[in-house]
Amino acid sequence: MRWNKISDAVVRRLPLYLRVLDEITTEDPHKSLISSQELGDSSGVSPALVRKDLAWFGEFGKQGVGYEIGYLQNELRHILNLDRTVKVGLVGVGQLGHALARYQLSRMKDVHFRIMLAALFDSDVEKWGQDVDGVVIRPIAELPAVVQSEQLEMMIVTVPAHAAQEVVNLSVNAGIKAILNFAPTNLEVPADVRLANADVTLELQRLAYYLGV
Amino acid sequence: MRWNKISDAVVRRLPLYLRVLDEITTEDPHKSLISSQELGDSSGVSPALVRKDLAWFGEFGKQGVGYEIGYLQNELRHILNLDRTVKVGLVGVGQLGHALARYQLSRMKDVHFRIMLAALFDSDVEKWGQDVDGVVIRPIAELPAVVQSEQLEMMIVTVPAHAAQEVVNLSVNAGIKAILNFAPTNLEVPADVRLANADVTLELQRLAYYLGV
DNA sequence: TAGATTGTTAATCGATTAACAATC
DNA sequence: TAGATTGTTAATCGATTAACAATC
Numbered sequence: 001m002r003w004n005k006i007s008d009a010v011v012r013r014l015p016l017y018l019r020v021l022d023e024i025t026t027e028d029p030h031k032s033l034i035s036s037q038e039l040g041d042s043s044g045v046s047p048a049l050v051r052k053d054l055a056w057f058g059e060f061g062k063q064g065v066g067y068e069i070g071y072l073q074n075e076l077r078h079i080l081n082l083d084r085t086v087k088v089g090l091v092g093v094g095q096l097g098h099a100l101a102r103y104q105l106s107r108m109k110d111v112h113f114r115i116m117l118a119a120l121f122d123s124d125v126e127k128w129g130q131d132v133d134g135v136v137i138r139p140i141a142e143l144p145a146v147v148q149s150e151q152l153e154m155m156i157v158t159v160p161a162h163a164a165q166e167v168v169n170l171s172v173n174a175g176i177k178a179i180l181n182f183a184p185t186n187l188e189v190p191a192d193v194r195l196a197n198a199d200v201t202l203e204l205q206r207l208a209y210y211l212g213v
Numbered sequence: 214m215r216w217n218k219i220s221d222a223v224v225r226r227l228p229l230y231l232r233v234l235d236e237i238t239t240e241d242p243h244k245s246l247i248s249s250q251e252l253g254d255s256s257g258v259s260p261a262l263v264r265k266d267l268a269w270f271g272e273f274g275k276q277g278v279g280y281e282i283g284y285l286q287n288e289l290r291h292i293l294n295l296d297r298t299v300k301v302g303l304v305g306v307g308q309l310g311h312a313l314a315r316y317q318l319s320r321m322k323d324v325h326f327r328i329m330l331a332a333l334f335d336s337d338v339e340k341w342g343q344d345v346d347g348v349v350i351r352p353i354a355e356l357p358a359v360v361q362s363e364q365l366e367m368m369i370v371t372v373p374a375h376a377a378q379e380v381v382n383l384s385v386n387a388g389i390k391a392i393l394n395f396a397p398t399n400l401e402v403p404a405d406v407r408l409a410n411a412d413v414t415l416e417l418q419r420l421a422y423y424l425g426v
Numbered sequence: 427t428a429g430a431t432t433g434t435t436a437a438t439c440g441a442t443t444a445a446c447a448a449t450c
Numbered sequence: 451t452a453g454a455t456t457g458t459t460a461a462t463c464g465a466t467t468a469a470c471a472a473t474c
Contacts, residue, residue, distance in 0.1 A: 007440080009440090011419050011422045012419050014418075014419065014422070015414075015415045016415070018397075018418070019397065020399075035455065036456075037455085044399050047455095048442075048443055048444070049441090049442060049443095051455090051457065051458090052441095052443095052458085054455085054457095055456090055457055055458075059456085059457070060456095061455080061456050061457080062450055062455080063448065063449045063450050063454080064449065064450085064454045064455050065449095065454080065455070065456080066454090066456080067456090080418055080421050080422050081421045081422060081424050082418060086424060088417065095312050096313070096318075099308050099311065099312030099313075099353055100309070100312075100413065102308050103308055103309050103413070105415065106308075113291075115414075115417050124452040136334070154420055154424070156420070177425070178420040178421070178424060180413070180417060180420060186229070186232075186257050194420055194423040196390065196416050196419070196420055198416055200316070200317075201228075201320065201326070201328075202228045202229070202415075203393055203411055204369075204393060205228035205293055205328070206224055206227065206228050206365065206409070207391040207407055208293050208294045208295055208299050208328065208367070209224045209293050209294060210224075210391055211299060211367070211390055212390070212392060213368050220464080222466095223465095248432090249429085249430085249431075249432075259466075259467070260431095261466075261467055261468070261469095262465090262467080263434065263464065264431090264432065264434090265434085265467095266434085267432095272432085272433070273432095274431075274432050274433080275431080275432070275473085275474055276430080276431055276432040276473045276474050277429075277430045277432075277473065277474040278430080278431070279430090279432080280432090
């Protein structure tokens with residue numbers, strides 16, 4: 001890590017800021033400055049927190065003026081490693097995995113989106129060799145070799161719950177350092193691997209709490 | 214809300230606990246007791262926090278003994294409103310929406326899963342009347358009427374970013390109190406409506422932060 | 427009874443907000 | 451210069467952990 005001990009809460013907001021800046025450069029290319037107030041309003045964060053978040057990484061603004069949009073954009077992309085192509089794999093090309101794969105691949109038309117889905121894996125013999133928008137589906141046994149040869153850095157896991165830990169172990173041993181998990185199960189990873197859970201069922205269940213009786 | 218001021222952080226962990234209990238009753242039906250230690254280990258939460266979370270809602274355990282699994286399961290289901298059927302709609306039956314719809318519908322075979330996808334909406338004339346595993350796709354214009362007639366309580370939003378706020382407004386005006394949003398945009402909702410964001414792109418971007426240079 | 431484990435209080439830790447001097 | 455807005459420190463708020471009396 002290039003900056004020490006930045007909290008997860010801070011990192012989670014950076015892509016939000018970047019998205020707002022990207023929207024502005026598209027919709028209003030003439031606009032060159034933005035205040036923490038405006039950036040906060042557009043991303044749902046308080047102005048004070050916007051300034052504090054950005055200040056962890058440097059002095060990007062000018063007092064009395066605000067932040068230069070293009071400059072801040074570049075800085076945020078650099079901080080998030082999005083100023084280079086990041087290659088990601090996906091394991092489990094079922095209903096959900098297939099849709100996520102196509103969704104990711106469709107987003108790559110976007111100039112700003114530098115996360116590239118470069119490999120698909122599945123355990124089903126029938127699927128091996130099949131093609132999803134130009135990316136071929138391979139056996140899970142090939143995962144370690146492909147992580148190396150394709151230089152994959154992240155893995156999306158959309159296998160059934162009972163298979164997820166095994167797939168994660170395989171990925172971690174192959175050198176993967178960031179995993180996005182959609183399987184409805186609690187996974188163990190070493191401390192140096194980042195795991196993000198995106199279990200839709202869990203989200204719906206917690207939302208149900210807020211419904212009336 | 215039936216309990217006052219329970220924090221979001223607490224609510225977020227309850228479905229985790231419930232999932233662990235459901236797994237245990239399936240895999241080892243003879244087991245009848247569980248300690249906060251064990252429940253914590255299985256859900257990735259410290260034992261002290263497990264006890265504190267549960268204590269907000271009542272005294273569910275016995276000192277020196279632990280928690281009775283079946284009883285705790287029932288209590289958690291009740292707290293989460295999962296002891297009744299909760300009906301949910303989905304707007305935007307594109308690639309991702311279609312997959313999520315089928316995924317949700319497939320999960321309803323599960324006895325414990327009481328969240329029922331009961332309506333689909335799309336703006337595309339071509340899709341109206343089409344059927345996804347038994348649920349028909351309707352025009353978005355019909356959303357308010359269907360929310361009433363079908364008693365929908367939650368809405369899953371999988372429309373493009375530029376259409377999301379409008380769909381959310383329509384849903385909120387129709388009485389929806391909980392929204393799961395997959396569109397990559399910041400949405401405004403009234404204070405009494407719960408909004409959960411599940412933007413895959415944002416998750417991948419924040420994970421990219423943790424990759425080396 | 428002795429051992430185990432809860433429910434709860436106090437201590438700690440961390441994140442957000444408020445406030446303002448610096449300065450463009 | 452006067453007004454605006456940053457970067458930063460101090461104050462506040464909230465969540466987690468530690469510790470232990472209560473008690474099964």
